[in-house]
Amino acid sequence: MVISGFMLITVKGKTETVIEQLHKLPGVEVHHIEQGVKLILTLEAPSVDESYRVGEKFKEIDGIVSICLAYTNFEDDEAMQHQESVIKQ
Structure with a gap:
């Protein structure tokens, strides 16, 4: 599983539309809206x-x-596990 945290800045007045589009994407969850234009979200x-x-x-x-x-x-991402074992060698 890969978990990423993002901050997005939106055009004023389009934030709700952006959130609707983000919710259509798999693994995306919007956690907080700041000042009406800054979104804090995670992607799993x-x-x-x-x-x-x-x-x-x-x-x-x-x-x-x-x-x-x-x-x-x-x-537990297999690609990263392989990379980690190569680095240790």
Whole structure:
């Protein structure tokens, strides 16, 4: 499981529409709205590749001005497990 946290900034007046579009994406949950335009959300995906695919769809949503990845946690992702074992060697 890959869990990522984002802050998105939206165009004033389009925040609700952006949230509706985000909720259509798998694994996306909006947690907080700040000042009517800043969204705090998480994205949960089974793999790094799937997380990337879903995150790329943020770019297609009309009304998003800025996308900031705040953190990513790789839990049991096979690609990351392999990478970790290579680094240890």
